[in-house]
Every structure is written in structure tokens, then in C-alpha cells.
Amino acid sequence: MRPRPVVVVLEGTHPVRRLERVRELAEVRVVQQEGLVQALDGADVLYLWDFFSGALPAAWHAAGSLRWLHCAAAGVDRLLFPELVASDVVVTNAHGVFDAPMAEYVLAAMLHAAKGFGPLRDQQREATWVWREGRNIAGTRALVVGTGSIGRHTARLLRAVGVRVEGVGRVAAEHDDDFGRVHAAADLARLAGDVDWLVLVAPLTPATENLVDARVIGALPDAAVLINVGRGRLLDERALVSRLRDGTLAGAVLDTFAVEPLPPDNPLWSLPSVLVTPHMASNADSWRDDLAAQFERNFLLWSAGEPLPGVVDKALGYVPSTRH
């Protein structure tokens, strides 16, 4: 009889769910950070239910038998330390789970800015009735930076409400089912001058860090709004703050920041044309259950020797899209 595989679950604050079927087929070790090194001895699978944990690099020396690591998050930028990248360990992520909530957040962000709900909420606090016009989003132009599954879901949702969408990805494509057209990231500064919405959903990788630099931000039209649900370090925060402070950029809706939680003295908090949200764009309704169900599905595939979905290309730093 083959020995049962060992699955280590790094649990964290929120109790892990739905391990019943995994336990039928594997020895499951649910641990907190401090128990990780010991638990990894002989482990085949590591399941980072605590997707924020930074405990793995220090425990890596004990992970010699590891074959598969599943992270219950979409962005794996903080996870991919050099030893993991160089190893044969297969890394999977929460591919697909966050597509719908992230796309809805982007649409919510657009409509929030278009209708002026931020300033109107501020007026409400003063019980002040000052009429102001909104904008329509139908017919406006959005450029979505990031053509993975979240970007594609976002593009489809925006097109469903009449927004004209194009994409920016690693590789340009003349014809794309979701984006119509995908531009190469190198063209971003040229493209930025012609958008109403610049939407960042890209993963953070060496290729995307500071992709939205001062030149790109400088090229945005005055009426444009920047929406970031990717990672804070995709953009030059200082350049963004500068234009927002000058009043030469209509606004920004930001869910992610170079430093999180956003420090209390960061100027983004107090700019009236900015909406700051606490990294919650992906978190709606049943997201924790969805993550748990995804690992269960993946584990059953892995046990059966089937290919895993959502495998991260560790050199690229994300799950490459299968559609063009």
C-alpha cells in the first residue's frame, strides 16, 4: 500500500474549512506559523489558507519533500521567493475565485467616480444639499492593464454596460474575444492620453513594478480616473498624488497600496477625489467557502494524478492566460 500523502495547512486567524474529503485521502496537519517547520517534515503538499503569511522562506529548509504548494490568494508576488522559484514545487493560486467580485468592484469604482458619490457623501455628512451633475459611463473608454482571468472578467462586465474596453498585456493581440484589442505594456504612456479610465488589475512582477510610472500618469487626461485593484507598487504613488492634489486628474479609486495598511499620514486618505478601500475588492459573499472548495477540487485532481488548474508560471509570476 502506498503511504498516504501529507498535507500541511497553514491556518492563520480564520479557521480553515472543508478538509473532510482531503482527510480521507491524506494525513492532514493543520498548523499555525510557529508549527510550520516541524509540520513540513515529510510533507507533500502545503496549503496556504493563511495567504498573507510570510512564514515560508524561513521554513523552506524543512520543505525538501514538498511537491505542490497551493496559495488561497490571486497575487503571489510576496510568495515567490528565489528558492521556491528555483525549485520543482508546483505552485497554484486562487485562479478564478476572485474574477466576479473584482470585476464588480471595478464597475462600482467607475460608477462611484462618475456619479460623484464621494463628494456627495461628504456633503451628506454636513446635511448640505448642493446639486451637481454626474457623468455617464456608457460610451467612455477604459484601458484595463492585466489580461488574466480577472482582467478578462472585468472587460466583459464593462462591455456589458456599454464601456469601450481595450487591454494592456505582456503580448499585444490584434483580435481578442474579451478585449477587442490588447496592446503591449510598452505602449502604455502613448495609450494613457486617450482614456477615461485606467484600470490596473495586473499582478506585481519585475515586469509590472512601476509600470504606471510618472510618464504614464502624466499622460492621463484631466478627466481620467485611475482604478487600482492590482498591487500598489504597479504605480508611482507620488506622481499620482501630485496630479490629484493639483486637481489635474479627476480622481482615483484605490484598493491596494505600496504599504498596507495605508499609513495614517499618507496624503491619499484626505484627497476628496480619491476613494480609499482597505484591500477588499476580491472579498465578497462566499469567498472563503469558494477558496476552500477550490482547494478540495484541486486536491482531488492532484490525488488522481490529473493536471492542476491555475498553475503559476513562477518565472512570470502569475497564471498565464490561455485566451487571446
Place this chain on the structure above:
Amino acid sequence: MRPRPVVVVLEGTHPVRRLERVRELAEVRVVQQEGLVQALDGADVLYLWDFFSGALPAAWHAAGSLRWLHCAAAGVDRLLFPELVASDVVVTNAHGVFDAPMAEYVLAAMLHAAKGFGPLRDQQREATWVWREGRNIAGTRALVVGTGSIGRHTARLLRAVGVRVEGVGRVAAEHDDDFGRVHAAADLARLAGDVDWLVLVAPLTPATENLVDARVIGALPDAAVLINVGRGRLLDERALVSRLRDGTLAGAVLDTFAVEPLPPDNPLWSLPSVLVTPHMASNADSWRDDLAAQFERNFLLWSAGEPLPGVVDKALGYVPSTRH
């Protein structure tokens, strides 16, 4: 030669636009409120560019030659005084002009509530990072009260983003292209128990006044959100405030109120789960130009003896929908 018709334009604060072609075919008298009585002498057409004006009843004695009245607004509840209703004067309104912005406002309101942007904005003012989950709107159930052109546009937009929509109208319909199903207003209290979003876009008429009474509001599930872009007097504001204050109703997004501007001491201003906006849902982008273009189109049709679009049924109090 037939005499040129006389068109009286009640202008108000905002300069009227786009009368060039009208002037080619008619004698145009642009007046403020105080000049209305005199201008109406011999007038064929009255164009209420100042759609908020309440000046007409007092000037009605001078309107004996009037054949057509166009009001540059959607809701004509304040316009339809008994003498006008009893007269042969044809009344038209801004039918269609506000469909897109109103539908977008409703979607914006839903996403605002679903993502918790109101409380997040309040946190932002305190520079406080407190994570909270959002809700997805895809798959939720909206009941849209009002099946005119704004309600239909709203239904189509909500369905495009995955919301399950049904309608409530004067007359029930088993099959409806936009709503799937339309229920009779008499069933509202029964239906209200089974919705995530109760959306009011109906006109204010004797039949709709207080349609959303304490019984309907009492039947809404705790997680439901009420959105009102119709008229404040469609609902029992006191019953709504009571549930919101108790925390037994998730929230409300309100653009219209029984008394406008909303008085500073109205409790709606300070309820954190409420977004108050200053009757602006219909006002986006080129709405004034669109209103002006609509009157020009209508006037050319009228001059040519063609049927006018957007004719108000003065007994019903709105433009009856042509679709079922």
C-alpha cells in the same frame, strides 16, 4: 399665407438652447416667470425649459389658444393641475432623455451599497483602515417598480450585469421582454419579502402615492436595500427611517424626497446606511443639450402635423409604455 405659430419658452435660470430652427418656423417668445401671462396671449405652444417652475396655474387664464405644452422633465406630477388635465392641450415630456443616466444611477446605487462604499468613505475621513467584505450583485434579485422607459432601461442594464430583475406595474404581464415578468402593484407587499433591491422609478400619481407604504417597507428582508429615483412621496419615509434606524434594513440610496431640498433636520442625512443625493440621478453629461434637441425634434414634427412622441396620458399622469 398661414400665420406663424407662437412658441412661448419659459426660460428660468439656465439659458435656453437650440431655438434656431424653431425661430425659422415660429414666433418665439422667451420669457421669465413674470412675463408668462403676457406672452401666452395668442400662444400655440408652451415650452417649459424651466421644468421646475410652478408658474403655469396662475397664468393659465391667458393660455386660451394653447395647443401643445412640452415640459423638459420626466416627472410631470407637479405640472398636471386640474385645468390643464381637463383641457385639450397636448402635454409631452422628456421621454427617453433620462433613461440611460437614471439606469446608471440605479446600478451605481446598488454597487455603492453592495461594496459598502458609504461606510468605507466615512472610515477614510478618519484615515482608518478597517477591512470589511462586500457583496456581489450578480445573482441578486431586484424588483423595479415602474415599467416606463426608465424602468425598462434600468431592467436591461441590471440584467446585463447578472441581476435577476422583475417589474411592478399598473398591469401584470406574464411575459415581458425587459422584465421577464411584471407584477401588479397590488401585490407589492407580498413580493417585497423576497427581494435584495427594491428600486422605485415610478411616476408620482394618485395611484402610486404612498405605494411603498409601511406594510411594504415592513415586509422587506433585513438584507434588502431600497433605491428611490422616482419621487419621495412614493414611499412612507417615516417607516423607512424607522427600519433603518433599528438596523433591520441594510440600507437605502435616495435621490428624491417628499420635501426637496431635504431639510437639514431630516434624519435621513445622518443614517450611515443611507446615501442621500440631491435629485441628480437624471443629470449627466449632455442632458441639457439632449433636452434642447428633443424639443427641436418635437417641434419639427408638430409643425409638419406629425404625431408627437412622449405624449403624457393626463389621466394616468405619465407616458404609457408601448411595450409589454
